[in-house]
Every structure is written in C-alpha cells, then in structure tokens.
Amino acid sequence: MTSDILLETRGVTQRFGGLVANSDVSISIKRGEILGLIGPNGAGKSTLFAAISGARVPTSGSILFEGVDITQMPAAERCRLGIARTFQVPRSFDSMSVAENVMIGAFVRNSNATRARAAALEVLDYVGLDGRADATAGQLTPPEKRRLEVARAIATEPKLLLLDEVLTGLTPSEARLGMDLVRKVRARGITVVMVEHVMEIVMQLVDRAIVLNLGKLLAEGSPADIVRNEDVITAYLGDRHRAA
Amino acid sequence: MTAQALIQVLASGLLMGLIYALIAVGLSLIFGLMDVVNFAHGEFLMIAMYATFGLVLWTTLDPIVVAPLVVGLMFCVGAFVYVAVVRYAMRTKANAGMVQIFSTFGLAILIQGGAQYFFTPDYRSIKTSWLGGHTLDLAGIFLPWPQIYGGLISIAAFAALSLISRTDFGKALEATREDQGAVALVGINRNKVFAVGWGLGAALVGLAGTVLAIFYYIHPQVGATFGTIAYVTVALGGFGSVFGALVAGVIVGLVEAITALILPPTMKAVGIYALYLAVVFFRPSGLFGKL
Amino acid sequence: QGAPEVVIGVLYAMSGPSAQVGIDARHAFETAAEIINGSFDFDMPTAKAAGLAGLGGAKVRLVYADHQADPQKGRAEAERLITQDKVTALIGCYQSAVSSTVSAVAERYGVPFLCADSSSPSLQRKKLKFFFRPAAQDEMFSAAMFDFFDAQKKKGKKIDSVGLFYEDTIFGVDSSNVQRKLATERGYKIAADIKYKSNSPSLSAEVQQLKSADPDVLMPSTYTTDAILLVKTMAELGYKPKNLVAQASGFSEQVTFDAVGDKLIGAISRASFSLDLAAKRPFIGKVNEMYKARSSRDLNDNSSRELMGLVILADAIDRAKSTDGTKIRDALVATDIPGTRTIMPWARVHFNDEGQNPDASPVLLQYTGSKFVTIFPDDVAIAAPIWPMNG
Amino acid sequence: MTDSTLTSLKLRGDAFIAKRRRQLVVAAAVFAAVACLPLGIRDVYLQNVLILTLLYAAVSQSWNILGGYCGQISLGHALYFGIGAYAASVLYVNYDIVPWFGMVVGGLLSAALAVALGFMTFRLKGHYFAIATLVIAEIGLVLVHNWDFVGGALGIQWPFGTDSFWTLQFARDKVPYFYIALGLLVVVWLVTYLIENSRWGFWWRAVKDDPEAAESLGVEVFRSKLAAAAVSAFFTAVGGGFYAAFVSYIDPESVMSFRFSLLFALPAVLGGIGTLWGAPLGAAILIPLTEITRSYLGGSGSGLDLIIYGALIMVVALAKPEGLLSLFTRKSGGKA
C-alpha cells in the first residue's frame, strides 16, 4: 500500500454552457472507506462521478488515482485500473440476459467466456439476483435494474466503486439487505463512494460524508457532524432534521 | 469559362438546390423530426408526379392549378401508409430502425411495381403548362420559370413546416419520436399524431412532385433519382432541424454545380458526398442537427 | 399440331429504368413471330411460308425473361432458358453488359445468341463462335456520322469542332471512345468531352459547359431519360446547338420527341431504320402497321433491329433444318440475305468471323417536327439535310 | 460461498456449454443436409439459385457481424463486396493470379479500408452513420466507374478458359460453385459462432445496446467497432470475389450499387438480426423468392413480380419484426 488516499480530485470544474455543475471540487477518497457523497438535487454529485469514472473529461482540474493522473484517461482504461460506477438512471444492456450483462463486467478480468460466466453467476448470487440470471435485462423492474448495475460494477473487480443512488425505492427491510451488501463489498477490500438521499441509510452506512452544494464542496466530516451542520440543514436536510 | 457562365452555373445550382430542399422538406418531417426511416420517399414523389400528370391530362388544367388536389391526395397516401404499414413497424421493440427500413423498402418496390403495372414503364411528361419551357432571361443569365416557381414553393413549404414544428402538434411529433409509449401520459394519441405527421410529410413531397412534374420526366423509377440526395440533404442539415434541411438543400445544389465544373460531371455527386462526410466529421450531428 | 416447335429465348429488362425498351421489344418480337409463323406476302425471309418450311412448318414460340439490366441475372436467365425451356437460340439484350454475360453462356452451351440491339463494339471482340450481330455497332454508326460530316464539309458547310456528351455507361463510354478516335483521325476539334452521370437529377452545369464550348456539332450518346432532360435543360439555359447528331438511343425514342415538343426540330440521329424505305419496299409499311397495332407506336431504331434480328435467326434455323445449336450456327455463318429483303437500309446480311454483319449500313435521320426523314447516305436519302439545324 | 451454490454454478455452466455444443451439432446437421442438395437438385437454374442463396447467406452473415452484433447499421457494404470482386477480377484478368488469392487480397484490402473508414465514421451515431456508409459506398462506385484501369464503366470480362478449380471457372458445372459457396458460408458461420461467445462477441453486443455503459465497464468501444468492421468487410469482400468468378463478368453497377448494400442487410434483418441463423434463414427464404418471382413473373413486364416481391418483404418485416428465426426458437428469455 503506497498511500491511504485512493483517489483525489484537484479543483475539478465542470461547466455546461453557463451552468457550473462542479466548481473547484477537491476531495480525497481513502482506501477502504465507505464515503457518502450527498447534497441537494442538481448539486453535481453525478457529474463528479462522471468525471471520476471518465464518462466526461472535466473542464478543468485533475483527478489522481493511486497517485497517477487519470484526468484524460478513457473510461474503459480506468475500469481496468479499478474504477467502477453505476448509473443513476440504470443503463442495462436490454437485449442481453442478466447474466450476460454481468459478464460484460466480468470480462475485464477474465478473457475467457466460460470463466467470465462463472464469475458473473457468482456475483449475481452475491447481490441476490441469481434467480433472474436468465431473464432479459429489459424486463427487470427499476430496483432490480439498480441491483444489476451494482452486480455489473462489482464484476469488474474494482478497487473503487461509485454507487449512484442504488438503494432508493427499497422498503426499509430491503434497504437493510442492501446496506449489508455494501458492507460485504467493502469487506472485500473495495472502497465505496455512494450517493444517497435517504439519510437513514447514509447515517448508518458511511464512515465519512462529503456534501456538495451548487457544485461546490459544502461540508465534510462524520455523518453525525454532517447532520448537525447548519449549512447542510439549510441547503439539504430541511427543517425536519433540525427538529430531530 | 466566362464569369457570366459561372454565374449561370451558380444560379442554376441555387435553383436546383431549392428543388432538392423542396424534395427533402417532407423527408425532414418524417425522417428528421419523427425519426422514422422512410425508404419510400422517392416513390411518394413518383406517385405525386403521376397524380399531377394524370390530373392534368384528365382536367386539362395547369399543374399549378391541380397542385392542391395532389397535395391533398398525398396527405391521404401518407396517412394511409402510416396506418397500414409504418404503425406496425413502430410497434416492435427490437431493432425498430431496421424494420422500418425494410418495410418501407418493400413498400418502395411495391409502389414501383404498381406504377409499372398501372402506368407502364413508359416515360411521360407534361407537354404544355403555363411555366413549362419558359425562361427568365436576366442579362444572359437564364432562370427557368418552373424552377423559380419551385424555389419559391420550397421556401414557402419550409416556412410552413417550421411553423408547424413550433406548434403543439410539432412538439407532439417530437415527443412521440422520443417515447412512443410515454406520450399517452399527456393524452397524446401517437397513432393520430404520426398519421397526420406522415400525411403532412407526404403532402409536402407531393408538393415537390407537382413542381417537378412541370419540367421533369415521369416514370416508375424517377423516385430513385432523387431519393439518395434527399436523405443526404436531411442528414447534412441535421436531424431535427427544419431550417438545416433548407440550408443543406441549397448547399447541395451549389456544391453539385461547382463540382461539375471542377471534376468530370460524372463525379459531381462525389462533391456532395464528400461535403457530407466532411461536415459530419467535424459536426457529428450535421449542420444544425439537434439529435 | 404435330409440327415441331422452335423455342427461342428472349432476354430483356422488363423492370427498372429501361423497362419500356423491353416492352417495346416484346411487341417487336411478337410481330416478327407472327410474320414467321403466318404466311405473308412480304419479300422477307420466312415470311411467305407459314412456320419454318425447313422444319416441316414448325412454329416459333418465344419465351421471355427479365434480366433487370443485371449481368448476373441475364446470365442466370439465359441458363434457365437453355436448360429448362430448352430454347434453340437466344436473342437480346439491349444493355451491352448483359449481352456480354449472355453471349458467354450461349458459347458455353453451344446455343446461338443473336445480339439484336446492343451496339458495343467490345462484344464481338471476344471472337465467340455463337455470337451474331446483324445490326451495326457503334464504330459503324459513328463512322457514318463522320462520313456525313466529311460530306457536308465538302459541300462547303463549316464543321470544325464536335462536342461529345455521353453517359457513364458501357454504351456511352464505348460510343464516345469511337467518336473521339474518329474525330482525331479526321481532323475535327473536340471542343467538349463531357461524361455525365446517367439519370442525374439535373444537367444544368453540364449544359452550361456545352454552351460555353459551343461546338459545331453536339454528339450526345444518352438513353431516353437523359435525352429528355438534356434537351429541356438546353432550352432552359438558352443553348441552341448549331447541330445535333445523336447516337440514337434516347434520340430515337418517340417519347423523347413527344416530351420536348418542337425543341428537337432539325436534330439528326443515326439509325438502323427508316420508315422512308417503305416507299421503296412497301412491305416495310405493312410490317410497321402490324407492329403499330400491338404497340401503338412506329418501328424505331431498336424495335426494327429486334424484329429483323428474330427473322434472320428464324431464317437460319429454317435453313439449318434442325434445332441443333451447331447446325444453326453453321447456317448463321452461311447467311447471305440481300438488304432489299430486309426492312432495314442495310446493304446485305452476312457475318464476318467475329459474328458481326459488316454491311449493316446505318442511316442518318433528321427530325422535321412531325417525322424523321432519311438524309444520309445519299443512296437512301429522300431529302437534303437542314444544316445548321436551326435553318 | 457454500458448496451447494458452487455445484449449482457448475451445473449451470454445463447447461450453457451444452447449449453451445447443441448449436454446433445443429449446424453440422444443417450444413450436411445442405451439402446433399445437389444430389437431388440437378437443374442448373435451381443450382444457380442455391448458390446465390448460399452466397447471400454468407455475405449477409458478414454484414450481421457489424450490423447485427455490433449494432453499426451499414448501408454501404456493397463497397466491400465490390472491392472483393474487383480485386479478384483485376488480379486474375490482368495478372493471371488465381482468384483464390484475389479473394483473400480483396478481403484484406477491404478490412484495412473498413478500419481506415472506421476512424472517420465510428464517431457518428444512428442515421448519421448509416448515411455516411451509404455515401462512402457511392463515392467508391463513382470512382470505380471512372477508373479506366479497372475497366471503368465497361467492367471486366473474365476470359474463357478450361474448367479449373484453381481459376474457379466451370463452364457449365455449377456443383463446384455450390460447394465453394457452402464452404464460405460454413466458414463465416463458424467464425460468427466462435466470436459470439468470445469477449469480442460480448463487447459488440454491449456496444450495440449502450456504448456509454459499455465503456464504463471496460469495453473498448471504438476498437470493438473497428474489429467488427474489419471481420465483416473481410468476408463480404471474399463473397464479392467469389461472385466475380461465378458470374465471370463484373461492372460497377452489378457489384457495387446501393441496391446490394440493402440486399446484404435484408436477409439478416428478415431472418433475425444479431443471431447465428438469422441471415442464412433469411437468405434461404428471400433469395429463391426473388429469383423465382422474377423468372416466372418478370418476363411479362407488368411489374407484378415487383409488387409481389415488395409486398412479401413488407409482410415478413412487419409480421415477424424480430426475425423469422423467432418462429423456431422457444419463447424463453434467452436468445437463439
């Protein structure tokens, strides 16, 4: 282990025309942590994920993964380095079966189809989608699709896993299973960054939280600190949480 | 070649460009705005030309006079084609694009066969008309009246189309293109909207047919002559942009004329094609494309 | 009943841009078959006797195939006609590219192929044993044109330059190659040499180039669609060629003249046929009437060649007294029909070792606004040419 | 992981492998049956139809690699077909090089060109891409039309020679052509079969469904497209070379016109796009139909053959939009 910083963004800025979706965002992700990335709708969380995963090159700023500058690196290459992400709006390969979807991820580490398939089935089992392995991905319900997103990402055997609202739309008991899954993933040594709006989940699951607001870093700290932060309450949590 | 000759070539190219635009205007509705591939576009044009020819022969009126009738008829043809064919092609979930291509390709062949069956493969032309054969002589620059008329009609058609595309109906067309299922959520009947869209598209190409019939020959394969250019024009202008199709039509006409001067005329299409490639290389969604 | 049948395969494009040619050809062949099978008092081979006397009065039956102007399909259809329909001989095919593959099949199966109307010189160069072309090819046609120019020059008319305008198909390219060669040999300047794309939506730029060059004679080689468009565009751009001498094709089709009205008055086209001959040989008029009854148009350059081609083929079969390919071939080789016994202005029908009739003398016709009159060569001409064409 | 899940995994893996094996057995049976056809069908014309069917099946399957598996709808495959046909013809007619070699040269040329063009076109999406391929093929057509070295509009006539396997010339005998075409189809099918279950095959399908998601899962989207284009162009060109030898005459229109680009896609689409058997099935239905309607109805010149042919394409496309193959596959979540 070289350093305990796995990934670092330095002054990442993303503009869309006049809109600044990320403005000078500098954060560090520590190896092995579960980091919560929260903030109001449109704060720039998914945009930051896009910059880290390589879906879009930021307007300015740089991104370092294990000390290497990856700002300009294509997404596929980052994936091989060990960065995996899910999409907030699930993007499954709808003409393929669930297992085949996951195989696409598994091919990053297995060039042989049979082995990739075995790996994919194992991951499906792990996330609890094994019953749907042979269904066509297009037939899944939204929560199932989100789970498929997670499975695909895990199948790439990442070092860093970016989860964009994968635990929404679950009943509390289901969410508990989901949280167990995230913990299991971390136990495998995978660093997890998750965007989530359900505070009950964020509070219990993450080690540390980063709050974005209007594209800028607003606060950073333990979940307990964050929910007491006056700025965060005003911008994000709302009065109910103040009362709580 | 003298300067006058050069101007003549450019002027002819411009007029031809407007004609190309006129042929493309209907396609820019169906292909460009609704994003439905219609491989029978050239055949729509051919039907309209035969219809004009037939009506002129039958009523002995001028093509310009029968034009509204042809346009109305083509509206029905377009709507019918949507209801009877394209609607089913759009229902499919898998590779809808290919299904559209080939169902309309089949339709195109069928229409060609039908034209040959009913009208024989002979070449027809409208012998006398108000504009046919008349030319405006501007200090040695000759501008044929039928083409001038076509150019004006073309501009008018584009103006009308860009107005339509701004209406609720135009937005409904685009919405249906985006998500056929979801339009029901706002109370849009996709079949009605698309049937009318196809009707309008066919009516517009029908308009082009009434103009072309004045100065062009008519036979079952005539659609093929213009088909490819119409597709390239719409794509060059950019899908989703009505204005783009107009501009692209004019550019295509001019580039074609200029290419014919620089290269052997047999290669003049190369100029257009190379232009398309160059444009999309730098602007992957055409000149003014929104999609 | 009982009389054997002679089946002949006819290959034309019956769909696609030149389908009309195929349909006209059909009428021409049916007329020919009627003449062969019936008894007519025409001084033409096979006309008098009903059926083929040499084969016990056998009747000719025609089987048609559509090659869609595609060489591969032409070839496949030729094979089908030979193997399934057991045709005795083949006739066709208008498009030179298709005649090329069909002649190859005919050679392989030892079945005579009578090339009625493809005029590409390259066809005969393959020295095929079963290929026969009674009509002229482009070299002969073009030579006639230049002979005519020379004659006009001698009469003191000014002809210095020619303008070649041809489509980018075998027909156009072959024709222009011959014309270019002849023009150079005989000292005519080539003022314009324009190859254009066939079935173009517009010919404005091309016509403008012609107009700028303004040759003494414009020599187009185009099919019907482009002929119509060319003439209309010339009128639109105010270009009146001094003279127009066409390599037939589009300029021998009545529809072209119908479509462009009086714009073609004075235009000259080479031809294999002239109705004027009917004055000398009345049966030509009768044959024309028979054809017109079917097709409601007069015989033209193409249909006359097709009709005559079938008659020549039938005559050879008649003389061969057999349906055996080789025997018919030998009979074709031995063909010797004086021109007067044809409906054509030809001097004689016989075949050289390339299967080409070297004496299929072409004529030049001039359009007067209502009809075509023969203006060259002098021995068949019935009027003096109007030169320049616009008086 | 528990033992029971491990065994269930193994079982499933086995079922999967069994399915692949079953596909091979079916293929062997089908191709063996097809190989027997000339024993029963002696008629030259019908043999001709069979050869065209096999050829179109092979070429359409090649198109399917790029269009069906990788989702890049090319409307310009006539270009590659033409290159194959011209390479074989020029090398044989002008330089006396056996067409077998010419076919391979044409294939390699096409593959190289496909890659080069890919750099230009693979940035384009949807219709922009389709029209770009169409336009490039048209440019190719015009250039060949005006290139005298390859015969220009006059085309290239193959010389008559004695029958020979090496020169691929058989005067009357169609059977050798039949087996060569069948061989080509078998090779293309096998290549597709092998790739389908390889990483490339999966990458292609992922690229087809959602390139951006694929990219995030380590799929080299651009390289995937290039690879698919190269393989697809290679076999299309080999088919073109074979066609030239088979017809022994080519000209630009008869091997490179836009119509062919459509006809190459058509069997795959009607049969089932992105499947192993779609293209062969589509060709087996479509080509005989095309040939027979033309042969037996076309001669009249009434256009009736076109009406029937057009209507049939339309009906098939609309009645079974997912491809005729779906008639044969069980209605399960899996693919054929």
Place this chain on the structure above:
Amino acid sequence: MLLEVKSLTTAYDGLIAISDISVDVKAGEIVVVAGANGAGKSTLLKSIAGMERPKSGTVTFAGDRIDGLAGHLITARGIAYVPEAKRLFPRLTVADNLRLGSYLHADKADREAPLEQVFTLFPRLKERLPQKAATLSGGEQQMLAIGRALMTRPRLLMLDEPSQGIMPKLVDEIFDAVKTIRDTGVTILLVEQRLVESLEIADRAYVLQTGRVILEGSAAEVRENPDVRKAYLGI
C-alpha cells in the same frame, strides 16, 4: 367513488404480476399503496393508466369503465400518472416537456394556471426551462415528471414513488405538495416506500405482497399494524 378497481389481474408474458386486486379511491382522498419490491404496486398503476392491459377485472373511473381503453384516452378522462421510470421526453427541453403536459388543453388559462403551480412547487424547473430533460439531475427529472403530470390538470393523480431520488429537504416539500394538490381538488393515488411520511398525509392505505392485497385500512390502522411496523419502521 372516483376510482374503483375490481379483481384486477395483470400478467407479463403469462407471468401473473398482480392478481385479483381491488382498490377504491374516493374523490378527494389520498390513498397510499405500499409493498416490497416486486409486489406489484407499479403494475397496478400501469394497469389503471392503460400502460398495461389487464387480463381480467374492471377499472371504473367516475362511473365509467376505463379498463382496456388506450392510455391517451385515460389521460384525457383526467387520470395523470407519473411512472417510476419517469418517461420524460429526453431530448426535448424542460419547457417543451411541460408544454406537452397541457397538450389536451387549448384554453390559455388551463395552461397557465398549472404552470404557476408547478413553478411554485419546483422553482428549480423554472431555472432550467431551455435545458434538455436528459441532462437534468436525477432529482430534477423527478420534479419534471411530477410537473408534467400536473400540467394535464388531472382529477386523479397517480404517483409512483415520487420521493425517489429527491433530497430530504424536498421530500417533505413533496409530501406537503401532495397534500396541497389534494386540497385543490385532485384525488391522489400514491405508491410510496416512505410509508411513515406518506401515512402522515394519507387517508387510507393498501399493502400489497406478491401481487395481492394483504392489508387495507385507514392510515392509522395501517400504521399500527405490527407487520407493517416491523417491515417499515426504522432501518
């Protein structure tokens, strides 16, 4: 009774997703439907909205049978549906998405009044009018979907998990908004996983499990049910 669903059964490719479900909604009520993933909540709404064709059973709206009607006709009768997958028109702008919401209304007032309401509810949308829907953030898309549904001026609004992807501050606002909307006379059928919050505003609730109704009653009754408490309260 505004909406009456009687013994509704719907299947996907032969697989039954909901079976024999009966649900009633009175005019002016807020009714919540809850249940685990895959219980069939969305399928129920889709079947009412005409997005899926039920196998059997009836749906009556304001006294008329509407089952089997095409989706756009159902919308025209006054049922607006915000699906879980939102189904926006991605390449159209926010403005056009909203405008299409009022496609059925030619009257200017009918178009402008709901627009005001939407902008008051989601001021963010007003800032984003020329932006393409696809590029909105997840939460903004949710707002737009609800906004578009409101633009149809419905009598019955069916919301499928409207709080999904919405930031905590706004979740409360959304529940408040639902109440406000109800108070303007719109009846609400709400599918929600945040049962606690939704029961606060609801009149009655249904709980589904594997395609069947296992519990129904007033909001209070459902809140007190021990099984519900176990499954929904506290993570």
